[in-house]
Amino acid sequence: MSSLRILCQVELPSGTLRFWDGSGGPFIDSDGEIYRACVLTEDALAQIEAAINAEAFTLSLVLSGIDEEASNAIWEDYQDGNIVGSTFRVLLQKCDDLDQPTGASIIKFTGTISNLNFVDQASDSGINSSIQVDVANRFTLRSVTNGAVLSDVDQRARAKISNPSAPDDKFCERIPGLKDRTIRWPQWG
Structure with a gap:
């Protein structure tokens, strides 16, 4: 039975970061691009659906479970003041019965980052970082x-x-x- 993967792609000044909603190892799309695993909050799917259907012109996502390397790259750009205005895309990737990508991924939402917040929680196993990303699309300009x-x-x-x-x-x-x-x-x- 085929499935869909939700992919996020962020164009930061330090480079492109790619995430997929799920747990486990990296996901490699049909173009050979590597997406790191992250976990979107429960209400993220509803927000993504509203953004894709043009019912919402802003998208607020919380990314958690991001690895240290990606979190540090985002933090450096954040400290340099280069995050706001970066391009953020949500893509859908069709997968076959073995969860292998079939065809090219489809861009469903494109916007620019309007705000970013870091939320770090310390526990016995270490520090767990979550990043809240607020993304606005072109219709925000009309308000x-x-x-x-x-x-x-x-x-x-x-x-x-x-x-x-x-x-x-x-x-x-x-x-x-x-x-x-x-x-x-x-x-x-």
């Missing part, structure tokens, strides 16, 4: 912190930031004209 509606000028400026090669965004210009329109359903027969 304003004070709750106000974007003006046409604001919308055009924000659209140029999120997609500089696209023509001018005329969304706010067209919306006021729709308030007097009537939606007519098709008449069958």
